[in-house]
Amino acid sequence: MDTKDLEQIRTEARARELKELRRQNRKYFLISCLSVTAFLLLWQAVVSFHLVDTRFIDSPAKVFMTVVDKWTNNKPEHGLLWQHIIASSIVVWKGFLLGAVIGIPLGLLMGWNRWFEHTVRPLFEIIRPIPALAWIPIILLFFGIGERARSIIIFFGAFVGDTLNSYTGIRSTKQVYINVAKTCGAKDPVIFWRVGIPSAMPMIFAGLEISIASSWGTVCAAEMLAASNGLGYMIQMGRMFGSVSLIMGGMAVIGIMGYLSTYIIEIVEHFVLRWRPSAS
Amino acid sequence: MEAERVMTVKKSRNPLLEGKGPLYRILWYAAPYLMLFAFLLGWEWVSTRGTVVFPTPVSTLKRLVTVWGTRIAKKPMIYHVWVSMRRVLLALAISVLFGVPLGVFMGWNRTFRAIMKPLFEIVNPIPPIAWVPLITLWFGTGEVPRLIIIILGVFKPIVINSYAGVAMVEPLNIKVGTVFGASGRHMLTDVVLPSSLDAIFAGIRNGIGGGWMVLLAAEMLAARSGLGFLIQQGSNADDLELSLVGMTMIALFGIVFAYGFDYVERWLCPWKKK
Numbered sequence: 001m002d003t004k005d006l007e008q009i010r011t012e013a014r015a016r017e018l019k020e021l022r023r024q025n026r027k028y029f030l031i032s033c034l035s036v037t038a039f040l041l042l043w044q045a046v047v048s049f050h051l052v053d054t055r056f057i058d059s060p061a062k063v064f065m066t067v068v069d070k071w072t073n074n075k076p077e078h079g080l081l082w083q084h085i086i087a088s089s090i091v092v093w094k095g096f097l098l099g100a101v102i103g104i105p106l107g108l109l110m111g112w113n114r115w116f117e118h119t120v121r122p123l124f125e126i127i128r129p130i131p132a133l134a135w136i137p138i139i140l141l142f143f144g145i146g147e148r149a150r151s152i153i154i155f156f157g158a159f160v161g162d163t164l165n166s167y168t169g170i171r172s173t174k175q176v177y178i179n180v181a182k183t184c185g186a187k188d189p190v191i192f193w194r195v196g197i198p199s200a201m202p203m204i205f206a207g208l209e210i211s212i213a214s215s216w217g218t219v220c221a222a223e224m225l226a227a228s229n230g231l232g233y234m235i236q237m238g239r240m241f242g243s244v245s246l247i248m249g250g251m252a253v254i255g256i257m258g259y260l261s262t263y264i265i266e267i268v269e270h271f272v273l274r275w276r277p278s279a280s
Numbered sequence: 281m282e283a284e285r286v287m288t289v290k291k292s293r294n295p296l297l298e299g300k301g302p303l304y305r306i307l308w309y310a311a312p313y314l315m316l317f318a319f320l321l322g323w324e325w326v327s328t329r330g331t332v333v334f335p336t337p338v339s340t341l342k343r344l345v346t347v348w349g350t351r352i353a354k355k356p357m358i359y360h361v362w363v364s365m366r367r368v369l370l371a372l373a374i375s376v377l378f379g380v381p382l383g384v385f386m387g388w389n390r391t392f393r394a395i396m397k398p399l400f401e402i403v404n405p406i407p408p409i410a411w412v413p414l415i416t417l418w419f420g421t422g423e424v425p426r427l428i429i430i431i432l433g434v435f436k437p438i439v440i441n442s443y444a445g446v447a448m449v450e451p452l453n454i455k456v457g458t459v460f461g462a463s464g465r466h467m468l469t470d471v472v473l474p475s476s477l478d479a480i481f482a483g484i485r486n487g488i489g490g491g492w493m494v495l496l497a498a499e500m501l502a503a504r505s506g507l508g509f510l511i512q513q514g515s516n517a518d519d520l521e522l523s524l525v526g527m528t529m530i531a532l533f534g535i536v537f538a539y540g541f542d543y544v545e546r547w548l549c550p551w552k553k554k
Contacts, residue, residue, distance in 0.1 A: 028390060028391070028393075028394040029394075031391060031394035031395055032394045032395070032397065032398045033398075035394070035395040035396075035398055035399060036398050036399065036402070039399055055417075056417065056418055114296050115296075115308075115311070118308065118311060118312060119311040119312055119314075119315050120312075120315060121312065122312040122315070122316060123312075123315050123316055123319055125535075126316075126531060128534075129492075129530070129531045129532075129533075129534025129535055129538070130527055130530060130531045130534070131492055131493040131496050131530065132493070133493065133496045133497055133500060133508075134496055134508075134511055134526070134527045134530055135527075136500070136511070136512075136515065137511060137512070137514055137515035137520060137523040138334075138520070138523070138524075140515060141332055141334065141520060142332060157493075213405070213407070214407075214490075214493070216405075216407055217407030217408065217409050217410070217493070218407075218409075218493075220407050220409045220410045221407075221409040221412075221497040221500075221501070224409070224412065224413070224501060225500060225501065225512075232409075232410070235410060235413050236413055238413065239413035239414075239416065239417055244414075244417065247413050247414050247417065248414065250410070251406050251410045251411070251414065252406075254405075254406060254407065254410050255402070255403075255404075255405035255406040255410075256405070258405035258406070258407065259405045262405075
């Protein structure tokens with residue numbers, strides 16, 4: 001019958017569309033791969049043909065070898081790569097988690113309770129524009145230059161961002177949901193816990209991802225300014241001893257660590273938010 | 281009579297204060313000030329009773345006033361403030377000029393996106409501050425390398441947000457544009473760009489915030505002028521008051537920038553409802 005032919009035509013058209021889409025995706029994927037390869041080749045060529053003084057640049061191969069070598073070689077600054085990685089990671093995660101533990105509840109309360117917001121907001125708005133690094137002299141005075149001091153610097157950076165995102169997240173809770181909860185007879189704290197917080201979760205996690213990225217940046221700066229181990233310190237030492245590949249290798253490692261951290265947060269998010277039909 | 285009664289119903293400006301007594305109202309308006317006062321008291325306690333020497337709020341305030349006549353590193357205070365502002369504004373201008381078109385083009389043209397996005401994704405996780413040693417190795421410690429570092433910090437969010445703004449335009453809007461006969465360039469300027477202005481401005485705002493951080497880092501690490509340098513100098517010279525003054529100035533400027541930018545945004549996008 002006519003309708004059956006129509007169904008057939010529709011499915012065939014859909015199959016063709018999908019094939020075309022897949023072909024296009026493959027084409028763009030290929031372009032992307034070519035682009036990265038071209039970049040690496042260009043980099044290698046610049047070094048091999050001595051277009052730039054080797055004081056300023058090292059080939060990608062050399063950078064990679066330096067990173068691998070650094071795992072066991074403790075020149076020039078008496079530290080091994082994994083020691084630096086662990087030192088930096090501990091500082092980052094400690095500060096980040098402290099910032100999350102304090103910032104998220106603060107933001108949630110500020111967004112939920114008008115009295116709380118009204119009271120705390122001005123103080124928060126004063127602290128907010130001060131970048132984390134600006135706290136360094138004060139922290140240096142009270143806590144010295146140990147690992148704990150650096151964690152606190154990271155805390156200041158992460159805390160502000162987390163609070164803001166939690167605040168925005170819980171403020172965007174749909175009034176409909178709150179009304180439904182009220183209709184079911186829920187009291188305010190229960191609505192906060194059962195409706196407000198889950199509503200705010202996507203925004204909170206988005207904020208956490210940004211937070212961890214900026215924490216890595218802050219730890220880098222903090223280590224360059226006042227530390228004796230860690231990836232930022234390693235990069236700074238590379239600069240001091242004129243080893244470009246150490247600098248570039250360190251940068252690459254930090255990049256990888258940042259990427260891994262974001263990935264970890266994403267995994268946690270998928271686990272926590274598995275009740276959502278559309279995974280954010 | 282009926283109409284008059286309706287017209288004289290008072291509209292309470294704050295629903296939380298509706299029908300509450302005078303004591304409640306006084307407490308409401310005083311609450312934030314009480315909180316700030318408690319904070320200042322805590323500060324005062326730390327600086328007088330604490331184990332380390334730390335400036336009191338009063339002495340910080342006094343220094344905030346007197347510092348304008350003094351010279352630090354042979355330059356007057358106003359020079360440091362001006363230099364910091366200039367760096368941020370310049371970096372912002374360059375980043376917006378190059379970053380927005382780049383991001384928009386990345387979102388608009390799939391081939392360009394396929395070429396540029398992976399390169400971007402590789403550079404993305406590296407914090408701008410991590411570039412400092414490399415840039416100082418390549419360009420020394422002058423003003424240009426500092427500017428480059430700050431641009432690196434401001435550039436990223438601008439490009440990412442511009443790209444996201446263009447790539448995530450409502451398909452409905454594009455369909456409407458097609459129905460009205462827009463194509464190619466017209467589609468871009470009349471449909472896509474206005475609806476992505478929101479995201480672009482969010483990107484610029486993030487860029488300013490990030491740029492502030494990187495400015496501070498660059499000035500603390502490799503500069504002899506600017507607010508970040510003041511903070512570092514205060515730390516080096518055991519003159520913590522100077523650091524606090526620097527922090528206050530930075531905070532003030534952060535607020536000024538944020539409000540200024542809100543104003544610019546509202547001027548350029550009058551259709552946006554807050």
